Amino acid sequence: MKYFGYTGNVVSIDLTNAQINLSKEKLEDLQNFIGGFGMNCKLFADLYSPNINPLSPENPIIFGTGPLVGTLAPGASRTVAISKFPATNAIANSCGSMSFGFHLKQAGYDHIIIHGKSDEPCYLFIHDDHIELCDASNIWGKDIIKTTDILKRKHDSSGVIAIGQAGENLIKSSLTLIDKTSTLGRGGLGALMGFKKLKAIIVKGTKGISIADPKRFNKIFLKFKERVKRYPQRDSWIELGMLRSLPIGMLLSAKGEKSKARQANEKNYLKNMKKRRIACPSCPMADKDILEITKPDNSHLICYTSSVINPLMMFGLKGLDSYTQVIELFNKINSYGLDALTINSLCELLNQMVSNNEIDQNEFNIEWNEDFKTYNKLLELIKQREGLGDIIAEGWEKLASLNNKIQNKMTTVKGLDIIFEPRLLKLGTMEFEQVVNPKGAHVASGGSPTYVGAGGSIEKMLTHFDRMGIPKLAHKRLLTPPKEEMIINVGRMTRYSEDWYTMLTCLGLCARAQMNRFYSHELITELFNSITGFDLSKEDLRKAAERSWNLSKILNVKEGFSRKDDKFPEEWFNSLKYGKNKLKLKDFYGTTEISKELANQLLEDYYDERGWDINKGIPSHSKIQELGLGEFL
């Protein structure tokens, strides 16, 4: 049997007894549950037993890639990891980029399943058919950057997923970095690997990928390339990267932070931060950053990041006065394998509560000041699990148990802190998604017109609806909000944004706005068919994505999640002080304040659009039957 695009191979490694097994994927499964997102869910569901401790040998971690990864398909670089995550106890796929997926495919595998737990620190090395568990005692205790450098020096060109001290010390919000640059596994993938004593996975491959219909593929590629070349904004995207989509300087300006705004602007980025632009394999719209800054003591610091906006977002923190402090702090967070978003929210919350005298500093065991030194000290405490750091290491719930005022102020969903603040950015699908995502506050599945900058007009919205393959029959419902002036129904639209994102992630394609804009439902179906030799219709592809999403939801229902957990954070219904302004939770067009009743209505509309049980917020029996998921109940 010949596989195209896919390698058809799954490698399983049991760390407890160092056993390695190879298995083949069924062609039928590869059409029903596609690639990184879909087959990850299927493989996990096949191994799954409910209600186990995430940090136990019985909780597997599965890494996967899509059928387009490892080929020239533009922007096909995704690596997806599924497991039960310690920060939320939810089962979820997490997604990253850079070269790991590419190398894995080139080595001849679609997925890696990690079982068990090693007694001693180890790392997994895969080079084509050579699969080896190696001693990691010399890298245990090192940060991610050093670990990756040592491994790449030893094994040469390769893709590396590594954890830092945060993962080793089982910090619940720890994550991993791919090739030092792309985050993977928000919500505790670092701790999951740390528990298994798996410091890193390093893979390199030379086997190559054959595709089913090179002629058809070449035609698609040539057309795609011409569109990319003609895109008038391409040069500025390459120059500015993600700073183009989120002008942080403007946000800081609106907050009245003039000096910070100047430092976070494009000019200063180009002059004093940007060192090199890098791309994931096959990407024509590179946006990854290598930054180099000169610190006040004249020493230089190199910082690798998925985007410069990640460190610059931290500029909102009081007491950080210069961009060099921001990048230095971010670099430390990254190197330890902590989550910059979580640390940022945490520091903001503590600043606010201390200044309002809502919390007793003695409870912290550190003197809390709004400054660079205190934030650094906090990182050390978390890394070493000391005092307040030990409490934070256990996650938001533990912190809330310290003081019930914290509970009310936290903007978390299912134990994960939010990424996008809707009181600032309005309630688009990304913001709404954070409430319903089975993983907890997560935004990746929100790709939609409210994300890719459709502007305000309905005509543009409709163009995107078509591009994303939203069925015509649904258009009217999506344009029927609970109140007419809201124009769009964000609950209903989120369902199709999730479908779209899931299709891209199944195939292995990048969802970032500047790549996303070039794909359409038709194009990605064409790419899939020309590469794999399958003959799926657009609707088959969308159904496969929907099937996978529902399967991941079913697993979480078994974990006890339901509508009660899809909760808008209480704090969202209070106003947010932003500079001189007080911002309220409003709909995407900013016409209507979202009350709790309206929020509930939007939730129900989301469940309804998904064909789920509205009262329970879970897949209905008829939906499960329709998708052929009965065996997983």
Add this chain to the structure above:
Amino acid sequence: MMESFKIIADPKKCTGCRICQFICSSLYHHEFNPSKSYIIILDEYELSPTIQFSDKCNHCGQCARNCLYGALKLEGEGIS
């Protein structure tokens, strides 16, 4: 007769996207396999990559025509 070009590489502009390698390996080995490509991009995402050509490169220029970052340029035209 195949046209043959001199290819000027500018590693400073290279993003490490490997598009050139996908193109070369698919042309001459009918698979996407950068390890078989005649253009060699040595890039572990550090400050600067290295671009080399193997002896087997026939200067067909396809890698350069598909480099979207201006890191490979065709100079002059020769006949081989």
